[in-house]
Amino acid sequence: MADILTSPHAGADVHHGKEIDYIEAKKGIWSWMSTVDHKRLGLMYFWAVVANFIVGGIFALLVRITLLTGNHGDNYFINAETYNRFFTLHGIVMVFLVIIPSVPAALGNFVLPLMLGAKDVAFPRMNLASFWIYIVGWTMAITAICLGMVDTGWTFYTPYSSTTNGPVSLMALAAFTLGFSSIFTGINFIATVHKLRAPGMGWFDMPLFVWSIYSTSLIQVLATPVVGITLVLLTIERAWGIGVFDASKGGDPVLFQHFFWFYSHPAVYIMILPGMAIISEIIPTFSAKTMFGYKAVAYSSVAIALIGFLVWGHHMFPSGQSQLASLVFSFLTFLVAIPSGIKVFNWLATMWRGNIAMDTPMVWAVSFLLLFTIGGLTGIFLGSLSTDIHLHDTYFVVAHFHYVMMGGTITAFLGGVHYWWPKMFGRMYNEGPAKIAAYLYFIGFNVLFLSQFVMGSNGMPRRYYNYLPEFQPWHIASTVGSWIIAAGLFLALGNLLASLRKPKDAPDNPWKGTTLEWQTQSPPIEHNFHDQPVLHRAPYDYRTPVSVDREIH
Amino acid sequence: MQQQFDASKLGMWLFLATEILLFGVLFVGFGLSQGRWPEEFKQAHHHLDRVLGAFNTVVLLFSSFTMVMAVNSASRSKRKATINYLIVTILCAIAFLVVKYFEYSHKIHEGLLPGQYFTYLASTDPMAKGNSVFFGFYFMMTGLHGFHIFAGVVVLCLLLKETIKGKYNAAYYTPVDLVGLYWHIVDLIWIYLFPLLYLIG
Numbered sequence: 140m141a142d143i144l145t146s147p148h149a150g151a152d153v154h155h156g157k158e159i160d161y162i163e164a165k166k167g168i169w170s171w172m173s174t175v176d177h178k179r180l181g182l183m184y185f186w187a188v189v190a191n192f193i194v195g196g197i198f199a200l201l202v203r204i205t206l207l208t209g210n211h212g213d214n215y216f217i218n219a220e221t222y223n224r225f226f227t228l229h230g231i232v233m234v235f236l237v238i239i240p241s242v243p244a245a246l247g248n249f250v251l252p253l254m255l256g257a258k259d260v261a262f263p264r265m266n267l268a269s270f271w272i273y274i275v276g277w278t279m280a281i282t283a284i285c286l287g288m289v290d291t292g293w294t295f296y297t298p299y300s301s302t303t304n305g306p307v308s309l310m311a312l313a314a315f316t317l318g319f320s321s322i323f324t325g326i327n328f329i330a331t332v333h334k335l336r337a338p339g340m341g342w343f344d345m346p347l348f349v350w351s352i353y354s355t356s357l358i359q360v361l362a363t364p365v366v367g368i369t370l371v372l373l374t375i376e377r378a379w380g381i382g383v384f385d386a387s388k389g390g391d392p393v394l395f396q397h398f399f400w401f402y403s404h405p406a407v408y409i410m411i412l413p414g415m416a417i418i419s420e421i422i423p424t425f426s427a428k429t430m431f432g433y434k435a436v437a438y439s440s441v442a443i444a445l446i447g448f449l450v451w452g453h454h455m456f457p458s459g460q461s462q463l464a465s466l467v468f469s470f471l472t473f474l475v476a477i478p479s480g481i482k483v484f485n486w487l488a489t490m491w492r493g494n495i496a497m498d499t500p501m502v503w504a505v506s507f508l509l510l511f512t513i514g515g516l517t518g519i520f521l522g523s524l525s526t527d528i529h530l531h532d533t534y535f536v537v538a539h540f541h542y543v544m545m546g547g548t549i550t551a552f553l554g555g556v557h558y559w560w561p562k563m564f565g566r567m568y569n570e571g572p573a574k575i576a577a578y579l580y581f582i583g584f585n586v587l588f589l590s591q592f593v594m595g596s597n598g599m600p601r602r603y604y605n606y607l608p609e610f611q612p613w614h615i616a617s618t619v620g621s622w623i624i625a626a627g628l629f630l631a632l633g634n635l636l637a638s639l640r641k642p643k644d645a646p647d648n649p650w651k652g653t654t655l656e657w658q659t660q661s662p663p664i665e666h667n668f669h670d671q672p673v674l675h676r677a678p679y680d681y682r683t684p685v686s687v688d689r690e691i692h
Numbered sequence: 693m694q695q696q697f698d699a700s701k702l703g704m705w706l707f708l709a710t711e712i713l714l715f716g717v718l719f720v721g722f723g724l725s726q727g728r729w730p731e732e733f734k735q736a737h738h739h740l741d742r743v744l745g746a747f748n749t750v751v752l753l754f755s756s757f758t759m760v761m762a763v764n765s766a767s768r769s770k771r772k773a774t775i776n777y778l779i780v781t782i783l784c785a786i787a788f789l790v791v792k793y794f795e796y797s798h799k800i801h802e803g804l805l806p807g808q809y810f811t812y813l814a815s816t817d818p819m820a821k822g823n824s825v826f827f828g829f830y831f832m833m834t835g836l837h838g839f840h841i842f843a844g845v846v847v848l849c850l851l852l853k854e855t856i857k858g859k860y861n862a863a864y865y866t867p868v869d870l871v872g873l874y875w876h877i878v879d880l881i882w883i884y885l886f887p888l889l890y891l892i893g
Contacts, residue, residue, distance in 0.1 A: 261699040326706045334699040360706050364713040372832065381828045382807035383721065389821025390828070394724065398717055 160565065160643075160662040175263035178663060180270050181249030182563065185556075187277065188241050189632070195232035200625060201225045203587075203618040209606035219604040223290035226602060230293030231310065235317045236277060238544055239406070241552045242413030243359075244273070244324055247352050249563060251328060253656035253663065254346045256337025256672035261330035269323035276316035283310040292602065294403070297384040297395040301376045308377050311370040318363040318370075321409075325359030328352055337655065339674040343434060346654045346678045350437040351416030354444040358405045358412075362448070366402030369395065393458055400451035408447040410544055412440060414511070414551035415482055418504050421558055422486050423679040424652045425501035426493025430679040432485040439478035446474050456527050465524055472522030479515050483508065498650070499573040503554030506581045510546025514539060517592065532602075535595025538588040546584055553580075553631065560635060561645035565662040568638040576631035583623025590616040654678050697866050704870045708877045715836065715881050722829045722888065725822075732822020737892055739804060740830075744795055745890040748788050749882065755784030756879045763872040766865040771858055774868070778852045781875070785845045792838055799827070806831060830889055837885060840878045847871055 161178045171179060202225050205217045217225070252260055260266050283289060283306040291300040291307055300307055332353050336345065373395070375381055382388025384395045423430045430436065452460060452468030486508060495501070517539040520526050530536060561567055590613040595601075599610050606614070648657040659668050726733045762777035803811035806828035813820040851871050854860065860868055 262703060265703075322707075322710055326703050329706055330699045330703045333702055334695055360710055361713060364710040365717050368714050368717045368836075375832070380808040381831070382824055383828045383832070385807070388807050388810075389729065389825040391725070391728070394721060398721070401717075 157660060158664050160660070161665045162564075162662055164665040173267070175259070175267050176665060177248050177252050177260050177263065177266060178563075178667075180266055181245055181247070183270060184240055184245040184248060184273070185563075187273070188237055188245050191232055191236040191277070192241075195229055195237055196625065196628070198225050198229035198232065200621055202229060203621040205604070206606075206614045207618050209608060209611055209614065211605060220290065222604045223602075224288035227289050227292050228284060231280065231289070231314070233544075234293055234406075234410075235314050236280065238410045238548050239317075239321060240273065240324075242417065242548065242555065243328070243352055243355055243409075244269075244320075246417070246552070246555050246559060247328065247413065248324075250559060250656055251349060251352055252331060252335070253562075253659065253667055254349055254654050255331065255335055256340065256655045256668065256674065257331065257335035258666050258668075260327045261334055262327050265323055266327055269320045269327070272316060272323065273320040276313050276320060279309055279313035279316060282306075283313060294399060295370070295373060295395075296399075297373065297376070297392045298386070300373060301384060308374045311374050315367050315370045318367045321359050322363050325356035325363075328356040329360065332356075337672050337674050343437065344674055344677055345437075347419035347430065347433070347436050347440075348416040348654075351412045351419065351440045354440040355409055355412045355416075357441075358409050358444050358447060362402045362405040362409070365398060366406070369398040369402070372398075393455070393460070396455050396458055397451070400454045401448075404451040404454065405444075405447045407540075407543070408443055410548050411511075412443060414507065414548035415440065417551040417555035417558070418486060418507050419482075420652075420654065421500045421504040421554055422489050423681075424558075424650050425496045425498060425504070426490045427496070427651065427681050428489055428493035428679075429677075429681055430485070431488035431491075432481070433677070433679070435481050436485050439481045442478040443475060446471065446478070450475060450522075453522050453527070456524060457531050469522055469524040469527075473519065475522075476515065476519055483512055483515070499568075499570055499577060500554045500558035500650070502574055502577040503550055503557060506577060506584075507547060507550045507554060510542055510550055510581075510584065514542025514546055517542065530595060532600055533595035534591040534599045534601055537601045538591035538595060541588050541591075546588070550580075550584075553577075556635070558650065559656075560638070561649045562656060562661050562663070564639060565643035565645045566638045566641050567645050567649065568635050572630055572634040576627045576634060579627030579630065580624055581627075583620045583625075583627055585620070586623060587617050587620025590614075590620070653680055700866050700870060701873075704873050708873060711840075711877055711881075715833070718829060718833045718836070719884070719888070722833065725825050725829065726892075729822030729825060732819050733826050733892065735819060736823040736826035736830075737889065739799065739802070740890045741795060741798075742890050744791055745886050748791050749886050751784050751788050751791075752879045752882050755781045755788075756876055758784065759872050759875045763865070763868050766855070766860045766868040767862055769861040771855065771860075774855050774860070775852065778848060778855060782845055782848045782852065785841050785848065788841055789838065789845075792834065833885055833889070837878070837881055840881070844871075844875055844878055847874070 161176055162182075165174075171183065174180060201217065202222070205211075205215075205222050205225070208215075211217075211219075248260070248266065252258070286306045286309070289305050289307050289310045291303060295307070295311060300311075332345070332349060372383055376384050380388070382390045384390045384392050386392055419430065419436060450468055450472045452464055453472045456465050456469075497505075517535070521530060521536060521539055557568070557573060591599075594610050594613045594617075597610070599606060599613075643662075645661045647659065647661050649661075650657075655672055655674070656663075658672060758777045758780040762774050762781060765771075765773035765777060799805070803809070804827050806824045806826075810820065810824040810827065813823055848871065851867060854867070
């Protein structure tokens with residue numbers, strides 16, 4: 140790596156010795172529960188997300204174990220109804236409780252104000268409220284699980300969801316509540332980005348992480364109310380049968396699908412944009428090179444957010460919408476590929492002739508590039524009207540969105556966790572096991588989901604409990620893949636947790652990053668910076684020598 | 693201080709955007725259903741009382757005016773005037789809810805609740821389904837709006853309490869300003885609901 144920024148204490152805080160950090164600034168459970176410090180809230184979200192990820196992961200493993208055989212007798216230890224509940228809960232937990240809050244609420248809360256050189260987010264108390272609303276929603280979801288679970292799939296399609304037994308209403312209201320938390324976080328971040336940037340930091344001096352999180356927040360604010368009211372309508376439908384979604388009473392079940400996807404397709408970008416946000420930080424840092432096409436990457440985040448609102452109909456090609464509508468939605472869907480492609484090519488161009496250091500975060504980032512590209516390209520198959528009629532509701536779809544959601548967002552999240560871990564906890568983890576974990580994850584992931592592409596294109600429908608014997612080898616491969624991933628994830632988690640037993644040894648800037656969060660101590664002091672940082676240069680500027688860097692204060 | 697004020701105002705506008713989208717879904721659903729059941733929607737809307745609807749519209753418009761005056765007085769440190777204007781605004785909101793209560797109970801009495809409770813027309817009547825869907829949207833939209841009015845009353849009362857304590861003056865009246873914005877958006881939504889539900893056809 141280039142010989143700049145080598146001093147771990149580059150920056151204004153070089154004049155101060157290590158001071159008491161935000162973790163130790165206050166003591167006791169109550170100081171955490173009532174905290175308005177964005178770093179502590181980020182940390183609490185982080186642990187909640189990790190716990191939920193384990194729960195959602197266990198459901199996934201159970202689904203895969205069920206599918207080891209396609210011809211279950213009556214006495215198989217997981218029956219068909221239980222299986223329906225397992226995949227539903229896997230979906231709901233992973234989407235609403237893990238992926239959506241993972242990057243924005245956990246890492247975003249921690250990093251965003253630091254990157255902007257701010258003391259906190261714009262509305263710290265609302266940030267705390269948002270966390271507790273998340274916990275309320277989480278409690279409702281867990282109660283629904285304990286009360287006998289939900290078997291609608293995470294999409295809650297009517298008329299099944301308005302007639303099936305089980306605590307569907309409670310689960311829908313849980314998702315509604317979680318939506319509120321997500322809206323508040325979004326509003327908070329938008330106001331923070333607009334109003335609390337450090338002096339000297341114009342819009343195009345912001346790190347790309349901020350651009351992506353900003354775009355994500357826009358979608359959260361504009362799309363979440365739609366699913367909110369839709370789930371309320373569903374609950375009222377279940378409680379009083381007002382018939383808005385019931386064809387026998389003059390309502391329209393397909394209307395539910397429109398409303399649902401008007402939110403849930405943009406929600407897909409709520410999930411992937413933060414992944415892209417992290418990759419845009421890791422790649423320039425570990426290539427020690429200025430980001431290639433900074434403005435193009437920044438604008439492409441906003442473009443994805445806006446186009447994302449216009450493509451929901453591609454989930455409904457076989458649902459009986461008009462041919463013309465399908466045609467238009469199919470065309471608009473291709474448009475999303477353009478900004479996504481811009482990002483991928485710019486990341487590659489940034490790496491080209493860079494001084495690449497394959498540290499753990501970079502291993503995750505490169506995994507992201509490979510997995511996300513496969514996920515993105517297979518999305519074009521599904522956006523094409525004619526091929527989608529064949530592939531709709533097959534394992535091809537399952538594999539596609541796992542490549543994007545897990546291969547994209549979760550991979551990036553794990554990369555981000557490894558990237559900012561020294562900043563969050565002030566400790567370096569052991570590189571060896573961390574890398575082995577990343578490689579295990581990558582191998583297991585492809586074993587698990589590549590086989591599902593094969594099954595899907597051969598006609599294996601999604602969500603089925605039984606299947607034809609010809610699919611069994613692929614299903615077995617898929618299940619083995621899930622065990623490899625699980626091994627990788629447990630190794631990664633164990634390795635990170637083990638580092639917490641050590642004394643705080645992390646330097647302020649272990650990766651020689653150029654963004655502001657690396658200019659304060661690790662972990663940061665309670666108010667982030669001693670003096671208001673002033674920005675004198677663009678992010679990812681690896682050409683300016685260290686002497687100029689010292690002027691940041 | 694100015695930065696805090698600006699940030700709060702931006703946050704409030706974003707929140708209001710989510711409110712518009714919340715109602716937007718119901719507007720879109722209403723429009724689509726109207727396209728599907730044009731005759732039935734025309735027939736159903738005759739059950740709504742235009743006089744009461746118009747009265748409520750005037751009441752809300754007037755309350756928006758008193759709210760503006762409350763914000764204006766607060767920004768010039770006129771505590772007494774602020775208190776009076778807030779009280780009038782709250783009274784208007786309560787009047788709106790009372791009128792709404794009489795409208796609702798009349799409809800329920802006639803058997804116009806939607807879906808499984810719809811008894812106004814026999815279920816064999818070909819017009820029954822469309823009429824029921826109209827009232828499904830009517831009760832959802834006005835109900836959600838009524839809930840916002842109610843929430844407004846609660847917030848206005850809290851604001852009144854703080855004003856009486858003398859918390860706001862020309863240097864700091866952000867909460868008054870924000871509640872004002874909220875109150876206008878709730879009025880604005882009614883300005884759209886009234887013609888859509890009461891005056892179509």
